[in-house]
Amino acid sequence: xxxxxxxxxxxxxxxxxxxxxxxxxxxxxxxxxxxxxxxxxxxxxxxxxxxxxxxxxxxxxxxxxxxxxxxxxxxxxxxxxxxxxxxxxxxxxxxxxxxxxxxxxxxxxxx
Amino acid sequence: xxxxxxxxxxxxxxxxxxxxxxxxxxxxxxxxxxxxxxxxxxxxxxxxxxxxxxxxxxxxxxxxxxxxxxxxxxxxxxxxxxxxxxxxxxxxxxxxxxxxxxxxxxxxxxxxxxxxxxxxxxxxxxxxxxxxxxxxxxxxxxxxxxxxxxxx
Numbered sequence: 001x002x003x004x005x006x007x008x009x010x011x012x013x014x015x016x017x018x019x020x021x022x023x024x025x026x027x028x029x030x031x032x033x034x035x036x037x038x039x040x041x042x043x044x045x046x047x048x049x050x051x052x053x054x055x056x057x058x059x060x061x062x063x064x065x066x067x068x069x070x071x072x073x074x075x076x077x078x079x080x081x082x083x084x085x086x087x088x089x090x091x092x093x094x095x096x097x098x099x100x101x102x103x104x105x106x107x108x109x110x111x
Numbered sequence: 112x113x114x115x116x117x118x119x120x121x122x123x124x125x126x127x128x129x130x131x132x133x134x135x136x137x138x139x140x141x142x143x144x145x146x147x148x149x150x151x152x153x154x155x156x157x158x159x160x161x162x163x164x165x166x167x168x169x170x171x172x173x174x175x176x177x178x179x180x181x182x183x184x185x186x187x188x189x190x191x192x193x194x195x196x197x198x199x200x201x202x203x204x205x206x207x208x209x210x211x212x213x214x215x216x217x218x219x220x221x222x223x224x225x226x227x228x229x230x231x232x233x234x235x236x237x238x239x240x241x242x243x244x245x246x247x248x249x250x251x252x253x254x255x256x257x258x259x260x261x262x263x
Contacts, residue, residue: 033260044235051231061232064221068213068239075203075246079260082199082250085141087257092139 007106014098018091026087030080037076041069142197144255151187152251156244158183159215163237166218166228177219184208184215203247207240214243 048065051057057065162180165173188204191197210216218236222228228236249260 029259048235051235056229056231057235058229058232060221061229064213064217065232065235065239068217068236071206071212071214072239072242072246074206075243078199078203079246079250079253082141083253083257083260085139085199086253089139089141090257 007102010106011099011102014102015095018094018098023087023091026084033076033080037073041073044069138196140196140198141254142194142200144251145190145194148187148191148194148200149248149251151190152244152248155180155184155187156241156248159244160237160241163215163218163233163240166222166233167230169227170222171226174223177222181208181219200247200250203243203250207243207247213239215240 045066048057048062052059052062158180162173162176170177184204185208188201188208191204192201194200206212207214208216210220218228218240245260249258252258253260
């Protein structure tokens with residue numbers, strides 16, 4: 001069983017390296033993106049509120065813009081979800097290649 | 112020797128089955144990168160912003176252009192919706208074109224109903240629509256490789 005134990009250890013080491021590479025900085029990026037969106041929302045609401053008060057925007061226009069920011073939040077969330085899924089998909093594909101490559105190296109005749 | 116070889120092949124078979132199972136069992140909600148989808152998004156962003164910039168003029172003067180652009184945006188939505196595992200991108204297009212929401216579809220409805228739109232409002236709404244397209248473009252780009260989203 002020594003071969004198999006070595007195989008498992010080697011695969012796990014490879015998985016660890018893959019996961020660190022795939023997710024590196026991503027959590028930080030998500031947090032930064034969310035923070036930027038909130039900051040941008042605050043700036044817009046202030047600008048639109050002032051424009052409404054000064055008569056540059058009608059109530060209908062102000063309402064449209066506020067709701068458009070809500071729609072942008074949904075688009076941003078959909079993008080974040082898709083980007084996460086794409087990263088996981090690449091990780092899954094890399095993992096599959098890793099397992100197959102290591103398995104052939106360890107167990108195939110002459111490997 | 113033969114027994115040892117048999118054991119190695121046995122474990123090789125198990126590893127291969129595990130790898131194939133990993134690929135088959137996890138259905139992630141993300142479609143393949145599509146150059147067509149990326150081109151749709153970037154081209155339509157430019158076309159949409161160019162048309163929206165004219166919304167301070169009478170809608171009736173641009174109705175035909177709006178209708179033509181609507182067809183192209185509908186086609187982009189249908190393309191996204193028809194791509195396997197692509198519901199996130201399709202939902203983005205649905206929101207962008209929906210006349211009951213407040214991005215491109217909603218702006219066109221407002222333009223049609225009001226006749227023309229004010230310059231200040233138009234500049235702000237145009238920036239919002241541009242940002243919306245950027246989220247669509249960013250998601251498509253990230254299907255190919257990890258890249259940062261930038262708005263502008």
